[in-house]
Amino acid sequence: MKIVLLTVGKTEDAYIKDGIEKFVKRLKHYTKLEIVDLPELKNTKALTQEQQKTKEAELILKKLSTTDHVVLLDEKGLEFSSVQFAEYIDKKAIGSTQSLVFIIGGPYGFDATVYQRANAQLALSRMTFSHQMVRLFFVEQLYRAFSIIKGEPYHHQ
Numbered sequence: 001m002k003i004v005l006l007t008v009g010k011t012e013d014a015y016i017k018d019g020i021e022k023f024v025k026r027l028k029h030y031t032k033l034e035i036v037d038l039p040e041l042k043n044t045k046a047l048t049q050e051q052q053k054t055k056e057a058e059l060i061l062k063k064l065s066t067t068d069h070v071v072l073l074d075e076k077g078l079e080f081s082s083v084q085f086a087e088y089i090d091k092k093a094i095g096s097t098q099s100l101v102f103i104i105g106g107p108y109g110f111d112a113t114v115y116q117r118a119n120a121q122l123a124l125s126r127m128t129f130s131h132q133m134v135r136l137f138f139v140e141q142l143y144r145a146f147s148i149i150k151g152e153p154y155h156h157q
Helices: 014-027 049-062 082-094 112-117 131-149
Strands: 002-008 032-038 069-079 099-104 120-123
Touching: 002 049, 002 131, 014 032, 014 131, 032 049, 032 131, 049 112, 069 112, 082 131, 099 131
Parallel strands: 002 032, 002 099, 069 099, 069 120
Antiparallel strands: none
16 A cells, blocks of 8 residues: 655755654655645735635645545544554555545645545644644654554554
8 A cells, every 4th residue: 555645835844854754764664655745836825715725626636546545634534543543544554445645735724625535534633733743743643553553662552
């Protein structure tokens, strides 16, 4: 199973990039992870929030194939413990899922068309985090999930 993290915009802070790289390297032992950064929209001050979400949705939907299992990282999504997230990943890997795509949207969330395309929504927390931080938190949780699946000592209960 291939896992894709699709994000709107780039990770800019060096310390966050370093953290992401650390976990991406560790994940290579377990899975193929591809991080796809979509370009940030230009001249967003001239756009309403809805227009911005619509334009971001066009970019997001172009990157998806019909066979992708799409999970939106969204504050309104399901909340899992780390063990439950590992079970979710494991079920997708054992099942027929070939490509599992997690999406981090732009600053105003997702357009309705992206919600309609999604197979699931997942909340990392009920708290709000910057989109930069969510990237790091997600790859760490993905690494943690694989270490749980493999019974390795990274996660402590």
